[in-house]
Amino acid sequence: MLPYLCVEVLQEIGGQLPNSDQMNLRSVCKELNLAIDPLFYTFFLLRGDRIRGENGLHILGRLATGQIGWSHHCKTLRIMPGCRAQKGEDLTPKWYPSNTELPNLLVTAIASMQNIQTVIWNVQAKDPDWVREAICDSLNTLPHLSSLQVETEGGVRLQMTPLPRLKQLKIDSSDWRTVPMEEICQVVGRGHHLASLHLTGYHDWSNVWTMLRATTLRSSANARIYLKDLGTTTVTADLLAYLSSYSGVERLSLERSHGNRTKNDALANTFFDDVLKQHAKSLVELSCPACHEGRWSFRMDVADAILQLRKLEKLHMSVNGADVVDVEPGMNSVTLLLNTAALLPALRILTISSHSVYTSAGIKTAIEDFTSHLESTAIVCTGQDYYALAPAISDEGGISTILAYRKLDPESPAVRALRIKP
Template sequence: MPLLNLCVELLLEIGNELPNTGQKNLRAACQYTDYAVAPLFFSSVVLKSNDLRRESSIWGMENLASGQSGWSVHARTLEIGPGTPKPEGEPVSNISEAALQELFTSALRSLSNVRSVVWVVTDEDPSWQRDVVSNFLRSLPLLTSLELSLERTDDFSLPRLSGLRSLKIMNPGRLPIHLTHPDSRAIARSRGLTSLNLSGFRDCATASAQLWSTLLEREIRLREISTTSISADLLTYLASYSGVEKLSMKGLGGGHYDHSNELAVTFYETVLPQHAESLVELTCPNIHENNWSFGAHSAGAIAKLRVLTSLDIGVNAQDVVHVGVGTNALDLLFKTVADLPALHTIAVSACHASPHRAAVEAAILSAMRSQRVPSRQQPYQLKLVEHDEHRPEPVVALAQDNLSFMRIVKFFVWLCLLRFCKSVLR
């Protein structure tokens, strides 16, 4: 099939399977492929905040500032943050600080179509750079997604943005962050916010209470929530409405034992039933053994999650190691989820701080090997997960049907590329 006979959408799918160099070669084939692949090739921009004085960086910012580059038209994603230091041999510009600030500002202004920004903030960033980026974010008319990573910094002011639908704030170093922790007023300005991810904060109990109270007061109903700070205010907020689709809570059980158990009981008895008809993904592994783990107290609530596709949960040693096979928490877990029609992924973990962790993990592996659910057309994706409280993201297992679909797409794409190469060689 001649390449020119392929529709733009198919060329985009082909380009999406290629590395950046492959996309560049496809654009160079002819004007039609250049037109088709340009939106993909220019879809993202990376600005290395620690390398702005390099000659190559200066040239790149000048190209952006001109407004004539493809990125000015097609860029939808922007990443700002430190990159891998380049070899010392590359020339460094002697541009003044004021001129560098003006050039950086002009380069950002040319990216007015950006919808998603990833910004890594460090203590090495000059104050003017933070101000320029914050002002740029406020000026973007189409910005809907912001991901902030606060690395090696203890003081940051969150820009007040009004159009966000997805906000992710990470603190990889788990340091005390003076962020107005996080600023509830700044977050609540985005009335259309549907996804919120707060990871790694260890000293924000009071401010997080203010955040959930503000969201509750302004009736902002999130559909996706990921947090490492669990509080009664969060559960009160979750119990106030229905419709959460993805819920991830990590670091469970890290506080006072009795208080943590009370929160767990409230969650399974009051909160989870509110979202039984909408919840697609539930992630709640815990650090210490307590009522957040799966057991008889939570089985009833889990059994009502009829649209759940992915479950990541922990089990207690006292419910596995010291209970006979056939009646322990693992047997109850698989019996409970057997009737969940949409479930395809189960991740089970031993509590991170459990002294019997090795024995629990061995029991989990044994249960997974023997697990059989004949009534299901597709087997479960079973995974033993070793959760680390310092790791911000869980291990994610893909469903088999998704993997099969992607294999088909890739096969078709490479078949088209093979035919194209043969036609060029002729």
């Protein structure tokens, strides 16, 4: 019966199958092969240690001439050095060419995949210069490339040129060494269609935020860059100045606040008092847990700012131990946060984190002791545990009109759905 189903139904079925089953399904008949090919070839992994041999060169050659499915259907390309040693080789990332044709062949092979939308590129300091040059040259030839994720290791230069069609850019630097800040500024500054930018790593990204703020002053509306999705692991005054220069952010992730405690507290005051209200009408997701106790954590005097976020669906904040443990129930930060969350009409998930095991135990106790007459569909997450409001059990064993949080099965459909990122 399968060959007689329409292509859309066959692809819906095929999309639920692992890659190995898709490969088997393709071999059944011509009709199934045509339907499943766009799914089977949608992702291509380019590993440096796999293309150096004759088989790797053969695959690149077929890609370059459009003789393989990835040339026509690939939408996501992941590039990584790989570290599987061949016989007699050291176990280190290697991209060294087997012959002088490999650099040009690599450019042509990547450029042949004209339907690529997303590139995930792992760059390491041990990569030869010709590899970075070849990859950057090929990125400029992809007409539908809208999302680029670069993972850097070792403080390398990317040799990237501006990609004006980009809508999403993520730079993840996993060490303390320098990043090519000038290159990143050029790519971001020329990204007139850029809507999502995530900069993670232990770096001061102030140059990027200063440059972005300058774009908001440009006379041409087409040249201004107003990010709707912004994430970083380092909060600076320049970042807050950029966020204050416009409105419309929908997703904001400030996962850490490194540096001096006094300085970070001052930044937190500016954020909650002045910056957050700029985006109150648009924010759908807000994540701003602190890396240590301080004013980035939830407290009574930021509740009003949070209550202005009427479209908010996801909220992640931390609490200070001194505001949770051995505190009057009515003044407990967790209780205050739960009461605040109940007044947010769109909230789907509230994540509460802390900075110690002692405080985590206090959070759990406060959630389990919480009662309310206000209904809320939001699920509360504390890391490993999930809770949802439900009618409490009365002293007589019946159902009470008072609501209390009940622990959810981590494998329940409601919890599993929350784990799937959109």
